Amino acid sequence: MYNIPAPYFNLDYTLDCGQVFRWNLEDEWWHGVVKGEIVHAFHDRENETLILDSKLPKDYLHTYFRLDDDLPFIFSDIDKDPYIHEAISKYSGMRLILQEPWECLISYMLATASNIPRIKKSIERMSRLLGDDLGDGFYSFPKPKSLASCYNEELCECKMGFRARRIVQAAQMVVDKEFDLTAPYEMDYADAKQYLMTIEGIGDKVADCVLLFAYDKMEAFPVDTHVEKIVRQYYSDSFKGPYAKAKMSKWGHSYFGKYCGYAQQYLFYQLRLEGALGTGI
DNA sequence: AGCCAGGCGGTCA
DNA sequence: TGACCGCATGGC
Secondary structure, eight states: OEEEEOSSOOHHHHHHSSSOSSEEEETTEEEEEETTEEEEEEEETTTTEEEEEESSOHHHHHHHTTTTSOHHHHHHHHOOSHHHHHHHHHTTTOOOOOOOHHHHHHHHHHTTTOOHHHHHHHHHHHHHHHSOEEETTEEOOOOHHHHHTOGGGSSSOSSOTTHHHHHHHHHHHHHTTSSOTTHHHHSOHHHHHHHHTTSTTOOHHHHHHHHHHTSOOTTOOOOOHHHHHHIIIIIOSOOOSTTHHHHHHHHHHHHHOTTHHHHHHHHHHHHHHHOSTTSOO
16 A cells, blocks of 8 residues: 655546546545556545555556646646636646556557547456456456457457457557567657557557657647547637648647647546536636 | 547548 | 548447
């Protein structure tokens, strides 16, 4: 059991904001599986302490929850207008999470043209089927080898639809060492993005999510349909054509600066919770 | 019931 | 760097 000082932190927002899919809240404790281990987490707000029960090393979890990110500084840096100001004020304490690349990559490939409840279910089914049994109803995220060898067994199609083939293929690339999951750590944002997009099924948006959530490339600004709507309504409707989202992504970086990844996640979460646009400000 | 989902890749002009 | 389509299927 670890007690970690965690000022400027909100565990609920952090785990609920749609960046991770394997955490569930039950009786004020969050329960999840990270890097093949069960983690139980409780936020003692009075004492600004994060209480964690897990076999994982304390420093790993500290890094996972990005507790070294200087949130007040990041807020002051991205606080460019009333709309983002509202988001960072209301949901202050939401932190990005530094995920394992393999799980993040597959999860976001699976997320294409889907929705969060469905993504969670699909990952849960897949883990139950192909991951290790950790006890108490927890299962690890399937390893590349398990996913690579299951396409013809109909099992793997855990309601993944057209995504199944791409995911199995990506797993095969990792198994065959055609794709090196550690390589993007050493690359800059642009190179790492290009490298990720050599995988079929990874385009601009999925690549940006993986770069932001797993490879610590804070300058990534993922633009999905929600962020696209926000940008159009509150910032500029001048982005046209099939590459509109890619243009918005570049705009996001230049507008919000080096911590635009944080800005993106706050905007995304605000819209997801509050639904219809136009109720804010 | 019917639209849309944390998209991508391909095609046609 | 424009406009459209098919992909599979669940949420709401």
